[in-house]
Amino acid sequence: MHTLHRIVRQVNRTHRGLGAMVAMNLVAAKSRRCILNVAPAGCGKSTATNIVFNLLKPRVARYGSITLAGLHFLQGELKNFEGTIVIDDLGAEKSTWSRVATVSTLAHLTYSHEVSKYTQSLQLKIDNFNGSVAFNVQPVLMQSLLESDDWVAVIRDKIIRYYHLVRPIKPQINLPECEIDWGVDYTAVKIGEFKGKWYWKLFQQGLLEWSAARCNEHIPAMLKSCAALDGRTKVQLSDYVILSRLMKNFTLERHMVETYGFESARQFLQNAYYMLVEMASFPHLTHEQIAVDYKVSVRTVERLLGNVIDYCFVKQNEHKRIEQTDYAKYILEASGVYDKW
Numbered sequence: 469m470h471t472l473h474r475i476v477r478q479v480n481r482t483h484r485g486l487g488a489m490v491a492m493n494l495v496a497a498k499s500r501r502c503i504l505n506v507a508p509a510g511c512g513k514s515t516a517t518n519i520v521f522n523l524l525k526p527r528v529a530r531y532g533s534i535t536l537a538g539l540h541f542l543q544g545e546l547k548n549f550e551g552t553i554v555i556d557d558l559g560a561e562k563s564t565w566s567r568v569a570t571v572s573t574l575a576h577l578t579y580s581h582e583v584s585k586y587t588q589s590l591q592l593k594i595d596n597f598n599g600s601v602a603f604n605v606q607p608v609l610m611q612s613l614l615e616s617d618d619w620v621a622v623i624r625d626k627i628i629r630y631y632h633l634v635r636p637i638k639p640q641i642n643l644p645e646c647e648i649d650w651g652v653d654y655t656a657v658k659i660g661e662f663k664g665k666w667y668w669k670l671f672q673q674g675l676l677e678w679s680a681a682r683c684n685e686h687i688p689a690m691l692k693s694c695a696a697l698d699g700r701t702k703v704q705l706s707d708y709v710i711l712s713r714l715m716k717n718f719t720l721e722r723h724m725v726e727t728y729g730f731e732s733a734r735q736f737l738q739n740a741y742y743m744l745v746e747m748a749s750f751p752h753l754t755h756e757q758i759a760v761d762y763k764v765s766v767r768t769v770e771r772l773l774g775n776v777i778d779y780c781f782v783k784q785n786e787h788k789r790i791e792q793t794d795y796a797k798y799i800l801e802a803s804g805v806y807d808k809w
Contacts, residue, residue: 469659469662470694470698470706470707470710471648471649471651471697471698471699472491472494472495472694472697472698472710472714473809474488475487475491475494475588475646475648476488476491476748477809478645478646479519479644479646482640482642482644483510483512483515483519483636483640483644484634484636484637485632485633485634485636485748485749485805486515486516486519486632486634486636486807487809488515488518488713488717488804488807489505489512489513489516489524489630489632490519491710491714492630492717493505493516493517493520493602493630493695494520494523494524494570494648494697495522495566495621495625495690495693495694495711495714496600496602496628496690497520497599497600497602498513498600498650498651498693498697499654499656499686499690499692499693500598500599500600500689500694501577501578501600501603501627501686501689501690502569502574502578502579502600502601502602502603502626502627502628502653502739503577503602503603503628503629504603504604504605504628504629504630505517505602505603505604505605505628505630505632506605506629506630506631506632507604507606507607507631507632507633508606508607508635508741508745509606510635510636510639510743510760511633511634511635511636511745512632512634512636513604513632513667513779514556514557514604514636516632517530517554517556517602517604518643519643519646520552520602521554521643522552522643523642523646523647523648525549525565526545526551527550527551527552528551528552528553528554529545529551529552529553529554529674530553530554530555530556530795531553531554531556532555532556533555533556533557533558533570534553534555534570534574535569535570536566536569536570536573536590536592537579537589537590537596538574539583539592540590540591540592543592543593543594545765546577546594546597546599547595547596547597548593548596548597548598549597549598549599550598550599551599551600552599552600552601552602552650553574553599553600553602553776554601554602555570555574555601555602555603555604555606556604556748558570558571558605558609559602559605559606561611564580564612564616566686567609567612567613567616568573568612568613568616568618571603571613571623571627572616572618572621572622572623573585573617574601574603575601575622575623575627576622576626577594577597577601578597578599578600578601578626578718579626580790581595581596581597581598582594582596583597583598591677592690595634595784603735604715607736607738607741607742608738610736610738611735611736611738613735613765614725614734614735615734618732620731624677624678625678625679625682626682628677628686629677629718629721629723630717631717631720631721631724631803632744632745633719633720633749633800633803633805634748634749634805635745635746635748635749635750635761636749636751637750648697649697649699650697650703651696651697651698651699651700652699652700653686653687654692654693654694654695654696654724655692655703656696656701657692657693657695657696657700657701657703658660658701658702658703658737659688659691659692659695659703660703662684662687662688664744665709666705666708666709666712667687667707669712670691670708670712671683671684671687672684673712673715673716673718673719674686674687674715674718676718676719676721676722677718677721679699687711690711691703691707691711692709692711694711695707705775707777713804713807715727715754716802716803716804716807717803717804718800719765719802720741720744720800720803723737723740723799724736724737724740724741725737735749739772739776740776740778740779741777742762743758743773743776743779743796744779744799744800745798746758746761746790747771747779747780747790747792747796747800748800748805752789753789753790754787754788754789754790755769755770755788755790758790766767773790777793778793778795779792779793779795779796779799780792780793780796781793
């Protein structure tokens, strides 16, 4: 069994649905990528990054938030850095500009391994950065990222977006018992030629988030990290298979981001995303359950459901129940929510 497959199963044993997000964060850490974990409050983002934090000790640093100005005080610590930075809650940033600047700067730093910024009030220079960054963000804050010019110019092509859809029905206080061997250096792994049906499948999945040029950068690096985490210096079919399963999640961005221009006027469909979370989490979904999860009245739930008729409808029987449309079923199945590990 692949090491990442084993990690997914170990985490899912006590924390249903979190295993794949933990595994993707490990892939991002090993391949020195930047990853953005998206999920509503209470869905396990912090738990997932806490698991990653424990697995990666001592090669990890955790911060509640980091502002662009705050990087000035960390530049000595981040120079020659080879670990992982975990930022638990991007919402802790107090302004939209600060959130966008933090994500774009750290995305650029992770991708380019250096950043230089000199203004009247700030002198920032970090070089030889060979680490990774993991952010946690709620869907309500995705809109501010999508609206910024930095989304197209910097953020979109340089980070992994992982959209988590499963809410814990029985939340666990303790973290799962799992461990991982950090394996070999991923730069020492050989991959061979970038061709074949499995590479093409990964390439098509990558195009849901990145441009073709970036797919040819990110995917080989992630494949090599899968092999390295499994203790090998050569990429095998099992690495293609496990990475393809983890990247199923990428399909959500194609359905959850609506645009009114090819490179502008983007909108994150928050209510649709929230309903997908509820439908993925509860087999028998009711108005009352949604009202509890989002701290609103049942009457508000009934009103808002009228805005997401493409994704769900109310089945009128003895007890009113919310059912998935065929479109919602397609999205949930394509994103791997129902995969058995």
